[in-house]
Amino acid sequence: MNCDELRDHYELYAMGLAEEPESGEIRAHLERDCPTCVPAMRRARELMALLGATAPPAQPPARLRRRILAAVTDEPARRWSWTPVWVAVAAAAVIAAFFFNARERRAEAELARVEGESSAQTRELARLNEALAILNQPDARQVVFGAGAPLPPRGRVFLDPKRGVLLLASNLPQAPAGQAYEMWVIPKKGNPAPAGLFQSAADGTALHVLSGPVDVTATGAIAVTLEPAAGVPQPTSKPLIVAAL
Amino acid sequence: MLLPLLLAIELGEGDAELIRRLQRRDPRAMAELYDRYGRLVYALTLRIVRDSGIAEDLVQETFLRVWNRVRSFEAEKGSLGPWLLAVARNRAIDYLRSAGGRMRHALELDETDHPALFTDLEAQILNSDRMRRVKNALEKLSASQRAVIEFAYFEGMSQTEIAERMGQPLGTVKTWARSALKILRDEFGVVVPA
Numbered sequence: 001m002n003c004d005e006l007r008d009h010y011e012l013y014a015m016g017l018a019e020e021p022e023s024g025e026i027r028a029h030l031e032r033d034c035p036t037c038v039p040a041m042r043r044a045r046e047l048m049a050l051l052g053a054t055a056p057p058a059q060p061p062a063r064l065r066r067r068i069l070a071a072v073t074d075e076p077a078r079r080w081s082w083t084p085v086w087v088a089v090a091a092a093a094v095i096a097a098f099f100f101n102a103r104e105r106r107a108e109a110e111l112a113r114v115e116g117e118s119s120a121q122t123r124e125l126a127r128l129n130e131a132l133a134i135l136n137q138p139d140a141r142q143v144v145f146g147a148g149a150p151l152p153p154r155g156r157v158f159l160d161p162k163r164g165v166l167l168l169a170s171n172l173p174q175a176p177a178g179q180a181y182e183m184w185v186i187p188k189k190g191n192p193a194p195a196g197l198f199q200s201a202a203d204g205t206a207l208h209v210l211s212g213p214v215d216v217t218a219t220g221a222i223a224v225t226l227e228p229a230a231g232v233p234q235p236t237s238k239p240l241i242v243a244a245l
Numbered sequence: 246m247l248l249p250l251l252l253a254i255e256l257g258e259g260d261a262e263l264i265r266r267l268q269r270r271d272p273r274a275m276a277e278l279y280d281r282y283g284r285l286v287y288a289l290t291l292r293i294v295r296d297s298g299i300a301e302d303l304v305q306e307t308f309l310r311v312w313n314r315v316r317s318f319e320a321e322k323g324s325l326g327p328w329l330l331a332v333a334r335n336r337a338i339d340y341l342r343s344a345g346g347r348m349r350h351a352l353e354l355d356e357t358d359h360p361a362l363f364t365d366l367e368a369q370i371l372n373s374d375r376m377r378r379v380k381n382a383l384e385k386l387s388a389s390q391r392a393v394i395e396f397a398y399f400e401g402m403s404q405t406e407i408a409e410r411m412g413q414p415l416g417t418v419k420t421w422a423r424s425a426l427k428i429l430r431d432e433f434g435v436v437v438p439a
Binding site: 008011012015016017019043044045046047048049050051052053054055056057058059060061063064065067068069071072073088091092095098102105106 | 270272275276279280283284285287288289291292297300301304305306308309310312313326327330331333334338339343383394397398399401403404422423426427429430433
């Protein structure tokens with residue numbers, strides 16, 4: 001890029017807002033002491049200095065002056081001494097420690113975030129794999145629920161004797177804070193068995209998998225209730241979904 | 246707020262002599278440097294980090310950084326105030342980013358404290374005419390333009406972050422940033438070479 005193309009970007013650069021490719025171009029022009037860009041950048045710096053000087057006035061405490069001077073007064077002003085070297089080394093060490101410490105903290109936070117994301121994605125992938133495995137079984141039993149109901153939720157339940165139960169639902173509003181949906185496998189005889197907690201997505205859809213063998217012939221229905229987020233051993237509310245087999 | 250800086254320039258010795266003394270590691274020169282610019286640097290840092298204890302630490306770091314890097318400064322053309330302010334802004338914004346878990350290089354600040362780019366500044370800018378123009382220029386900005394400049398300069402936010410904060414499209418924020426900087430540039434009478 002030539003200097004003319006960069007003329008609107010000097011202030012953005014000085015402020016830290018310039019983007020590529022302009023930012024890299026300006027840097028390259030400055031590095032080669034471009035006779036146009038160097039003075040233009042100085043003027044942009046003037047602007048930044050003046051902006052900085054518009055900060056509301058504030059009086060630093062007297063101890064700050066003492067602290068700063070104490071940091072340098074041990075260092076005699078003379079021709080040669082190891083002291084300035086050691087002070088410089090110490091200052092560099094402090095700055096490096098500050099920098100690396102901060103960088104390490106940022107790296108750790110970033111790592112934790114990526115690990116969190118990665119682990120969430122792995123879990124989601126595993127869940128989808130389980131769901132697909134159930135869908136792919138030729139002998140999976142399919143039950144439709146909520147069809148024609150004026151107030152959905154609606155959807156489908158797939159039961160595979162070897163792989164488990166897959167619930168696909170829509171129109172399922174997000175559970176209130178502190179609550180979750182709980183799926184139940186209701187046998188033809190006996191009490192409902194808890195089959196896992198899940199939440200619906202913002203668009204009202206939900207996918208929930210109960211992995212593991214399920215006795216399809218003994219199952220009378222799959223149901224879903226709204227329960228405390230920690231789950232309960234037996235349903236405490238009226239089912240929102242009942243898919244009778 | 247510009248007055249202390251202006252007075253410092255007019256009443257004190259020139260920066261060139263002060264720089265030479267700093268380069269000779271004269272602690273009294275550091276005292277003078279602090280007396281000239283300490284309030285300004287502290288005010289800017291405090292405005293950015295909004296915590297007086299943290300501002301003190303960062304101001305100390307700023308002055309020590311300048312003390313340790315002043316050897317590369319060109320004494321004949323030197324101009325310490327704007328360099329100090331730029332170093333102070335970088336330190337403070339770096340702190341904001343590390344404290345807030347934001348990306349360190351969301352903004353390109355890596356070169357803003359390069360001493361060679363701050364030569365010969367104060368003599369050009371720090372006169373009463375420019376002081377008046379600072380206020381005039383800022384008053385000419387719309388509320389949105391001023392907000393973009395404040396977010397970018399004092400909060401160290403990228404244009405994308407500003408767009409998110411203001412709930413505006415990125416393109417709109419970019420337009421505001423460029424138009425605001427153009428108004429400021431024109432008002433300051435900073436001539437951009439053709």
